């Protein structure tokens with residue numbers, strides 16, 4: 001049966017009302033209604049996030065932690081309140097375990113520099129998976145090259161799931177860290193993080209989870225997952241760009257040297273020697289992205305109010321619909337058919353290169369991604385140089401999926 005004629009009842013989520021919260025979704029692109037399916041690259045922002053950032057600049061702008069004056073106290077209060085909000089969102093044990101960074105990339109680099117690098121000696125190993133984004137590969141390669149250590153890679157099977165038997169074989173007394181993505185930005189696969197972390201801990205190995213693609217779709221409880229570090233980017237979570245979070249277990253963070261030096265991260269400075277501030281300030285040198293943190297708080301409030309589980313249920317249903325619709329397109333190969341997936345659909349068409357697909361879709365007002373998705377090893381694994389990718393959020397609709405499918409049929413005709 002055609003997915004376009006799918007008789008399943010519509011989700012109880014009032015998606016039209018939700019869409020009304022995101023002003024950009026009502027704009028037109030190339031004289032067509034915007035169909036935004038590039039959410040894995042960055043998600044759109046609800047009005048409440050835009051308002052929170054604007055209100056900070058309009059009425060509260062001041063630097064934090066330093067001023068005795070009213071506005072500085074207000075800004076500090078809002079910034080620290082956000083830290084508490086994120087602690088609850090991730091179910092971390094303490095506010096000091098929440099470090100503001102620029103995004104996932106910076107969070108991983110911080111851990112590579114301050115946690116892994118000082119502990120790494122020649123012959124040591126770090127374990128990653130074959131489905132990692134470059135930002136969860138290259139920082140580890142940099143420290144490995146410096147210390148004579150090496151990366152080991154958990155393979156991915158044809159469906160896009162990790163081969164766990166191989167993972168078990170890779171764990172050894174030489175392993176210093178396991179770093180893996182919560183959800184793949186290419187395949188959509190949701191990895192069994194709790195299981196992987198439990199195995200690593202049996203060997204005394206800490207685990208870092210890249211939550212860039214997980215958290216926008218799934219609630220993440222760092223204590224249930226059992227991870228030691230969890231990183232994510234605000235802009236993929238319906239918040240501002242330039243702000244992200246590194247969660248780290250207090251015990252580990254406390255033993256780590258600073259990542260960057262500067263203002264705010266010190267206790268006392270003299271030319272004879274400097275002592276460093278306690279957590280979390282030790283890892284937040286310089287003026288942070290205050291407006292970004294405040295906007296991120298608004299984004300988390302939005303998700304909490306809507307109910308993350310509720311949004312995820314809607315998205316899962318939409319993913320099923322989209323998978324059905326795309327499978328009707330002749331010559332389309334879908335990558336990633338794991339049992340547990342978030343709303344990411346990467347594909348190729350026999351008729352056209354992914355960049356040509358993206359260009360034709362763009363002329364219809366449909367925004368998708370085309371390229372290697374910062375996951376070149378995974379492209380090599382599947383033997384393709386590039387893929388097209390449609391990635392969903394809870395504000396996407398069946399009508400938009402229908403528009404995508406129709407446009408792909410059109411691509412086939414254009415390039416026939």
Ligand code: PLP
Nearest residue numbers: 103104105133135185212213233
């Ligand atoms: N990890 C994954 C799985 C991603 O998809 C991305 C971005 O696409 C990143 C890390 C990097 O995120 P950022 O560029 O926000 O640091």
